[in-house]
Amino acid sequence: MLSLPRRRLIGAAAALPLLSLPGLLRAAEPDTSDLKDITGGAVPIGPEERRARIARAQERMRASGIGAVLIESGSSLTYFTGVRWGRSERLTAAVIPADGAPIIVTPFFEAPSVSESLGIPAEVRTWQEDEDPLAVVAAFLKERRLATQPIGVEETVRFFAVDGLRKALPGARIVSANPVVRGVRMVKTAPEIALMQLATDVTIAAYRWTWPKVKPGMTAGEIGALMNAATRRLGGAPEFSLVLIDEAAALPHGSRKPQVVRNGSVVLMDCGCTVQGYQSDVSRTFVYGTPSAEVRKVWGDVARGQQVAFAAARLGAPAGSVDDAVRRYYESLGYGPHYRLPGLSHRTGHGIGLDGHEPVNLVHNEATPLAEGMCFSDEPGLYLPGRFGVRLEDCFHMTASGPRWFSEPPRSIDAPLG
Incomplete structure (x- = not known):
């Protein structure tokens, strides 16, 4: 492979007016023309598989006495809901209750983008820039009469979200969701x-x-x-x-x-x-x-x-x-x-x-x-x-x-x- 600093590539591109920089970068790539894509038969994870995952999680929640589970953006959110979303200071999360459909909580202006990868039936509840997303989570838990039950938190959820949930629901008992999330994810289908x-x-x-x-x-x-x-x-x-x-x-x-x-x-x-x-x-x-x-x-x-x-x-x-x-x-x-x-x-x-x-x-x-x-x-x-x-x-x-x-x-x- 041609291994040149980027500044030298830019200089070379200037000397070759008929070849754009992207074209030059592609030309520097190894010749892999003797290879072909072998993943054409890959079957994406579909809605039925994700519904089955949620059902297994809910079964574990009921067995453990957990009323709901909070999952922030990351691989567990993708695993259960299909939503692929990066973490930032603005919370995007799922709340999975022990019974019934989950919800997705996300900023109002992000809702259309977040919904694009949603792979399960779920209501998307939004919050505005001057609002508290954990208040939206707390309102949902109260509606479902889950606020007095233990609330499981997935192990990678950040402190600000856990702390915000405690403030929004002062009497809530917050517990580890490992028996639910780990328990389901560890066993591959x-x-x-x-x-x-x-x-x-x-x-x-x-x-x-x-x-x-x-x-x-x-x-x-x-x-x-x-x-x-x-x-x-x-x-x-x-x-x-x-x-x-x-x-x-x-x-x-x-x-x-x-x-x-x-x-x-x-x-x-x-x-x-x-x-x-x-x-x-x-x-x-x-x-x-x-x-x-x-x-x-x-x-x-x-x-x-x-x-x-x-x-x-x-x-x-x-x-x-x-x-x-x-x-x-x-x-x-x-x-x-x-x-x-x-x-x-x-x-x-x-x-x-x-x-x-x-x-x-x-x-x-x-x-x-x-x-x-x-x-x-x-x-x-x-x-x-x-x-x-x-x-x-x-x-x-x-x-x-x-x-x-x-x-x-x-x-x-x-x-x-x-």
Whole structure:
């Protein structure tokens, strides 16, 4: 990929009057003409699916004695209502009662835009710039005779909204909505899993296209640009493309120091995209040229660690037991102990869905039992500070017969793409 500062691109555009700046920027993109969109069969989440989600939430609310749930803009609002809206100082939120239809609360002048993505039957109630949006929420709760019942608040709702609700309803008992929102979102349905599978397929195909194009002298940014270009062409929306080379690969989330591929370099790539909002997350560790005996051993230890985690993921087992199984294995090899380095300094995996990281995690002491429909990353990396790191990451979902991969882990360091 042509890697030039933007100011130099602008200068080049001025010297080429027949080519606009957007055209020049497109010309600088990698040639992905040998790829095609593989997401044509993606089925968006429809109204029936969202109504079913609300029904499951309401069932949990009644079982928990929660009268209503407040959900602010973000992935949970999209999950239940279809509304995609950014957060600002102006509150846009949903109130889901234990019975009956929800409402959307939003500024008056935003209502037409917010309504465009509304995917369920719901009244849109507005507030003017000189009004309090939490007063609108409180009025709805009073109308539905819910003001004296516990009000669940989704865990990412900001303090100003919670504080405003307390002031609007001084006698209200405000509780966590985790038993409702987490409880529903953690268990993915077939339509969700199908979209996550497509997103994973895109990421794997992008890896297969990108890695053969890596050459000595390439920077982490240039490799990431290749990956992103391939992902877009294949039909995914790039979410992240972390590329770590040699010593930087020992830092799970990277370094700002310059990184360049050389013969024998360890190249750790952690990449993901979305399809219809649902995420993939796949890591691969390559070696440009011939791997050293030490790198080969560590790579093999991580590959085995992935399989140990997968084998430990059994229905009904505490999520933390998966992390524990990996650490027992690594400690038997002399890594750690626990989260110490050289070894595995982070959890074995995280939940995934509409968000790249969702509750719950595969981490020590997490007691939530694994259940059908839960989705996780499996990424028990090993990191040797100042030298290199290896991370292999594939996601799986729990089925009635146990875990199932979204992407098959690679077989060996000599066949890092399987």
